[in-house]
Amino acid sequence: MYDILIIGGxxxxxxxxxxxxxxxxxxxxxEKAAFGGQITWSPRVENFPGFLSVSGNELGDxxxxxxxxxGAEVELEEVTGLEKTNGTWTARCDxxxxxxxxxxxxxxxxxxxxxxxxxxxxxxxSGVGYCAVCDGAFxxxxxxxxxxxxxxxxxxxxxxxxxxxxxYLIHRRDAFRGEQKLVEALExxxxxxxxxxxxxxxxxxxxxxxxxxxxxEGRSREIDVDGLFVAIGHQPDLEAFGQWLDRDxxxxxxxxxxxxxxxxGLFVAGDCRKKAxxxxxxxxxxxxxxxxxxxxxxxx
Ligand code: NAP
Numbered sequence: 001m002y003d004i005l006i007i008g009g010x011x012x013x014x015x016x017x018x019x020x021x022x023x024x025x026x027x028x029x030x031e032k033a034a035f036g037g038q039i040t041w042s043p044r045v046e047n048f049p050g051f052l053s054v055s056g057n058e059l060g061d062x063x064x065x066x067x068x069x070x071g072a073e074v075e076l077e078e079v080t081g082l083e084k085t086n087g088t089w090t091a092r093c094d095x096x097x098x099x100x101x102x103x104x105x106x107x108x109x110x111x112x113x114x115x116x117x118x119x120x121x122x123x124x125x126s127g128v129g130y131c132a133v134c135d136g137a138f139x140x141x142x143x144x145x146x147x148x149x150x151x152x153x154x155x156x157x158x159x160x161x162x163x164x165x166x167x168y169l170i171h172r173r174d175a176f177r178g179e180q181k182l183v184e185a186l187e188x189x190x191x192x193x194x195x196x197x198x199x200x201x202x203x204x205x206x207x208x209x210x211x212x213x214x215x216x217e218g219r220s221r222e223i224d225v226d227g228l229f230v231a232i233g234h235q236p237d238l239e240a241f242g243q244w245l246d247r248d249x250x251x252x253x254x255x256x257x258x259x260x261x262x263x264x265g266l267f268v269a270g271d272c273r274k275k276a277x278x279x280x281x282x283x284x285x286x287x288x289x290x291x292x293x294x295x296x297x298x299x300x
Contacts (some may be wrong), residue, residue: 031074111237117200127225145170147200150176153169244263269289
């Protein structure tokens with residue numbers, strides 16, 4: 001039995017592990033895919049304090065190394081449910097494994113939101129993608145579109161413009177939500193075209209994507225592309241834990257700034273928590289707050 005089970009090995013979960021270990025607790029971090037979480041999709045991170053520029057993968061590796069150095073144990077396991085019996089939590093995993101803990105920190109993160117267009121799921125991997133870092137290389141020398149107006153879309157467009165012949169950045173408003181510095185960098189790229197006040201309304205092509213239909217200020221426009229990268233935000237990965245949480249309309253876990261949930265012994269940190277700013281820094285900050293709250297709760 002561990003003092004604290006941490007579900008999710010992104011910046012929130014790994015920071016929580018570091019803090020909890022330093023407070024003398026035994027900690028197990030359960031991660032379903034890649035330690036570092038969503039940050040491993042970022043080619044370059046330039047706004048994490050202390051790092052002028054670092055790849056998301058490298059930062060993820062460093063967070064993992066730091067947590068393990070402090071004594072955290074880690075497992076690659078997908079947690080499919082949580083049970084609580086006589087004050088002991090059991091995390092059940094899809095492999096059949098089960099792990100016990102006295103407290104749980106949910107730092108499960110979020111996954112990319114889909115556009116909800118007909119045939120979108122069918123075309124995933126055949127032109128439609130959600131991670132330019134992972135799949136961008138397949139489109140070298142080709143025309144692609146990115147849909148979205150946040151930092152993810154801007155970063156994806158920048159990355160793709162380095163290897164693709166043309167990048168259309170399609171956004172439903174006339175101004176981007178992401179950082180001005182990224183917008184300015186994109187304005188310098190000759191192969192980038194902004195398609196503003198525009199929505200993707202259909203995916204064209206049979207087995208492979210060959211273009212997108214866009215509605216722009218009352219007119220339809222067909223844009224020929226081999227790839228569409230959807231970067232329109234995220235949804236929290238909390239489906240398996242709903243019974244233990246209060247959640248907002250978008251599904252994010254309600255908690256105060258203290259990261260406490262409505263359930264005794266259950267804490268929440270990072271992008272799956274309801275909050276105004278979802279950044280690496282706020283995820284790491286949540287990890288520290290949740291870990292210290294969990295330690296206080298265990299020592300009560
Ligand atoms: P985001 O900031 O929530 O932006 C989502 C974008 O998609 C918005 O522009 C939104 O439009 C648009 N959108 C939402 N639903 C849509 C729909 N159904 N159809 C068309 N467009 C839609 O998401 P994100 O870019 O993934 O970023 C998430 C968080 O991670 C942010 O806090 C961001 O700053 C952070 N991040 C940081 C880095 C880094 O390097 N530090 C990198 C990536 C992301 P509206 O503007 O109209 O709402």
